[in-house]
Amino acid sequence: MAVSDTGDGFVAPRTAWHRSALWDLASAYLRVGGLEAWDSNTVPSFATSNVLSARRFARLLVVHARWHDAGRPFALLEIGAGHGLFAAHVLDALARHAGAEGQALYQRLTYVVSDLSAANVLALTARDYLRPHVEQGRVVVATGDLFRDPPLVAAAERALPERFDVIVANYVCCAIPPRVLKREGAAWAELEVEAEDRGESYAGGTLGGLMARLDVRFAWAEAPLDALVDDPLHRAAVATLVAPWPVPRWSIPSTSSTRCATAWRRCSRATGCRW
Ligand SMILES: C[S@@+](CC[C@H](N)C(=O)[O-])C[C@H]1O[C@@H](n2cnc3c(N)ncnc32)[C@H](O)[C@@H]1O
Numbered sequence: 328m329a330v331s332d333t334g335d336g337f338v339a340p341r342t343a344w345h346r347s348a349l350w351d352l353a354s355a356y357l358r359v360g361g362l363e364a365w366d367s368n369t370v371p372s373f374a375t376s377n378v379l380s381a382r383r384f385a386r387l388l389v390v391h392a393r394w395h396d397a398g399r400p401f402a403l404l405e406i407g408a409g410h411g412l413f414a415a416h417v418l419d420a421l422a423r424h425a426g427a428e429g430q431a432l433y434q435r436l437t438y439v440v441s442d443l444s445a446a447n448v449l450a451l452t453a454r455d456y457l458r459p460h461v462e463q464g465r466v467v468v469a470t471g472d473l474f475r476d477p478p479l480v481a482a483a484e485r486a487l488p489e490r491f492d493v494i495v496a497n498y499v500c501c502a503i504p505p506r507v508l509k510r511e512g513a514a515w516a517e518l519e520v521e522a523e524d525r526g527e528s529y530a531g532g533t534l535g536g537l538m539a540r541l542d543v544r545f546a547w548a549e550a551p552l553d554a555l556v557d558d559p560l561h562r563a564a565v566a567t568l569v570a571p572w573p574v575p576r577w578s579i580p581s582t583s584s585t586r587c588a589t590a591w592r593r594c595s596r597a598t599g600c601r602w
Pocket residue numbers: 357358370371372375376406407408409410411413442443444447471472473474497498499501502503
C-alpha cells in the first residue's frame with residue numbers, strides 16, 4: 328500500500344481494507360507486539376480458545392488417533408497459535424477429560440505451537456499455562472508462516488517432529504488478511520478505508536499513539552459479486568450462506584480460496600501431515 332509522508336502529514340489514500348496502510352499497521356502490531364494483543368484483549372479470544380472448544384477438539388483427536396498405531400508418537404502442529412491458550416486447554420482436555428484414550432494420546436503427543444510472530448512464540452514459553460509442557464518436552468514452539476517455504480522453523484533449541492499427524496489453525500482466516508463485504512438487496516459492496524494525519528511528521532512512538540492521531544474514514548464501494556470473490560465455488564458458497572440475512576456483512580480471506588487450499592496442501596506436504 329502506498330503511503331506518503333509528505334513532511335506535513337501521513338496520507339494513506341482510500342483503498343480496500345486488506346490493502347490499506349491500516350491493515351499493514353494492524354498486522355505489524357500482531358507481528359511485533361508479542362502477547363500484548365491478547366493480554367490487553369485487543370484480540371478477543373474467549374470464543375475461540377475456551378475449555379469447551381478444546382474438549383470437543385480433544386475428542387476429535389482421540390477418534391482420529393484410533394487410526395494410528397497405538398504406541399507410535401503422535402505429532403500435532405498448530406498454526407497461528409497466538410497466546411497458545413487453545414493448546415494449553417487441549418492438553419488439559421486430553422490429560423483429564425478424554426478418558427483413558429485421551430490420557431494415552433497425551434502421553435505420546437508432541438504439540439508444536441507455532442505463530443508467524445517470533446515475538447509471540449518466544450514469550451509463550453514463559454507462560455504458566457505452557458511452561459510445564461515446554462519443560463517436559465511435550466510442547467515445542469516454532470515460528471511458522473502458512474505462506475512461506477519452509478513453513479516452520481523451531482524457535483527454541485528443540486527439534487521439530489519429522490512429520491505431523493494433524494495440523495490445526497484456530498481463528499486464523501481473519502488474519503490472512505480479510506476483505507470485508509456486505510450485501511444490501513441485490514447490491515454488493517466492499518469496505519474501503521483512508522487515513523490521514525495532518526499533524527507533525529510521525530517519528531517513532533507507539534502504534535496506539537499513531538492510531539489515535541489518524542483521521543480514519545471508512546466507506547463502502549459497490550461492486551458486482553463476481554469482482555469481489557474470484558473463485559466460482561467460493562462465490563457460490565458466499566451467495567448461499569448470506570442469502571437468509573437481510574443485510575449481511577462478513578469477512579473473507581483476501582487470498583483466494585484456491586491459494587489458501589494450496590498453502591494448506593503445501594504446508595501438509597512439507598510437514599508430512601496426513602490430516
Ligand atoms: C486472530 S489471531 C488468533 C490467535 C489464536 N489462535 C487465538 O485463538 O487467539 C491470528 C493469529 O494468526 C497469526 N498469523 C497471521 N498470519 C499468519 C500466517 N500467514 N501464518 C501463520 N500465522 C499467521 C497471527 O500472528 C495471530 O497470532
